[in-house]
Amino acid sequence: MRYKWFVLPAVGIIVLVLGFMLFGGLGDNLIYYLTPSEAVDQQADFPDGERFRLGGLVTEGTVETTVEGVTFVVTDGDRSINVVHTGAPPQLFQENIGVVVEGAWAGNHFESDTLIINHDEEYRAPDDEGAYIPPSEN
Amino acid sequence: MSERSYRALSLVAVVAVAVGFGFAMAAPPERIQGEFAKIMFVHVPSAWLAFLAFGVTMIGGAVWLMKKTPIWDRVAASSAEVGVFFTALALLTGMIWGYPVWGTFWDWSDARMMSTAIMFFVYVGYLALRRSIPDPETRARRSAILGIIAFVQVPIVYLSVTLFRTLHQGATVVRADAPIDPVFLRALMINLGAFTIVYAAFMAWRVRLARLEDELEETEAVADFDIAGSGITAPNLGEVPGDV
Numbered sequence: 001m002r003y004k005w006f007v008l009p010a011v012g013i014i015v016l017v018l019g020f021m022l023f024g025g026l027g028d029n030l031i032y033y034l035t036p037s038e039a040v041d042q043q044a045d046f047p048d049g050e051r052f053r054l055g056g057l058v059t060e061g062t063v064e065t066t067v068e069g070v071t072f073v074v075t076d077g078d079r080s081i082n083v084v085h086t087g088a089p090p091q092l093f094q095e096n097i098g099v100v101v102e103g104a105w106a107g108n109h110f111e112s113d114t115l116i117i118n119h120d121e122e123y124r125a126p127d128d129e130g131a132y133i134p135p136s137e138n
Numbered sequence: 139m140s141e142r143s144y145r146a147l148s149l150v151a152v153v154a155v156a157v158g159f160g161f162a163m164a165a166p167p168e169r170i171q172g173e174f175a176k177i178m179f180v181h182v183p184s185a186w187l188a189f190l191a192f193g194v195t196m197i198g199g200a201v202w203l204m205k206k207t208p209i210w211d212r213v214a215a216s217s218a219e220v221g222v223f224f225t226a227l228a229l230l231t232g233m234i235w236g237y238p239v240w241g242t243f244w245d246w247s248d249a250r251m252m253s254t255a256i257m258f259f260v261y262v263g264y265l266a267l268r269r270s271i272p273d274p275e276t277r278a279r280r281s282a283i284l285g286i287i288a289f290v291q292v293p294i295v296y297l298s299v300t301l302f303r304t305l306h307q308g309a310t311v312v313r314a315d316a317p318i319d320p321v322f323l324r325a326l327m328i329n330l331g332a333f334t335i336v337y338a339a340f341m342a343w344r345v346r347l348a349r350l351e352d353e354l355e356e357t358e359a360v361a362d363f364d365i366a367g368s369g370i371t372a373p374n375l376g377e378v379p380g381d382v
Contacts, residue, residue, distance in 0.1 A: 010283075010284065010287070011287060014287055014288075014290075017256075032247055032248065032249070032302065032303040032305065033303060055303070089241075090238075090239075090240065090241030091238065092170065092238075092239055092241075094170075097170065100305060115241065116240045116241045116242050116245075116305065117239060117240050117241055118240070118305055118307075119170060119171065119239060119240075119307060120307055120308075120317075121307040121308045121309065121310040121313070121317060122310070122317040122318070123168050123175060123178070123310065123317070123318040123319060123322045124168065124169040124317075124319050125166045125168075125319040125321050125322070126166055126167060126168075126169050
């Protein structure tokens with residue numbers, strides 16, 4: 001049964017890799033982003049300039065276009081953080097949409113240079129409620 | 139199966155994809171994502187068919203270990219190959235969808251994207267393993283074992299969006315309240331059906347090819363062939379001018 005020398009290490013390696021993926025160092029990476037509540041609670045761990053990702057919903061009525069980019073408030077319904085973003089946001093950027101911004105605390109606001117949209121898993125036809133507005137007209 | 143039934147199955151697959159494409163195009167633009175949401179009709183069936191294909195590879199391997207009949211090894215191998223194709227299609231359409239909607243093609247710390255990429259490479263490794271073992275029985279046994287173990291990735295990929303905070307959205311269709319309007323769900327299910335027929339057609343042809351390969355291998359093993367190139371004699375150049 002020559003195949004046995006091969007099977008044991010293979011099983012071992014796969015189990016190790018999967019275990020590492022699920023419970024190991026990659027797990028911290030897989031947190032992916034902090035919510036505004038977590039970011040406020042852990043502000044001491046992330047001094048100004050220490051980069052992390054912040055994710056939440058763009059609060060209605062807070063989006064303002066600036067010369068350098070856009071400012072808005074990101075919220076998880078509990079805590080809210082002012083975000084100053086440098087750069088053009090993706091075309092789906094709008095109020096009440098999920099975003100993940102990457103950057104660091106700058107005093108009591110968050111300065112970001114990367115903004116991606118974290119849309120939800122809902123698929124709604126336009127005539128269900130409210131008219132559909134093509135992204136180009138936003 | 140006769141040659142005609144293979145062709146008939148392929149024709150049914152082409153027609154089904156055309157019907158699915160029609161329903162996808164007829165679906166209205168999604169309220170937030172607009173026309174970009176249409177990529178769902180290729181992306182989601184591709185991912186589901188990849189899961190199914192790797193499930194068949196696992197079952198094929200398990201049945202081979204019990205019965206040792208070559209057909210089950212061929213089924214397992216063919217399904218892995220088709221599964222790699224559908225995984226690649228899911229990754230590619232995901233990137234095409236992500237760029238306009240998320241604002242990025244890829245994210246190295248997203249659990250769904252990374253676990254899918256790992257699954258892709260492990261099954262490419264499965265196909266490489268098969269080509270590295272000349273003896274059919276050894277090849278079938280080792281492949282069956284890898285095919286069974288590698289399947290643990292399927293639930294990991296599937297659950298990655300539930301277990302981890304990801305950029306990739308969570309599950310829609312299997313959610314109790316399925317937050318998808320019927321017009322999208324109908325088009326999605328029709329495309330899922332069409333992709334399943336494509337899978338069946340790919341499998342029929344690929345298993346047939348695997349059988350023909352095995353038959354050729356057996357013929358070559360018993361035949362007394364001259365080695366390649368033996369029909370050619372070296373040209374007599376005589377003395378090469380300028381040679382010292």
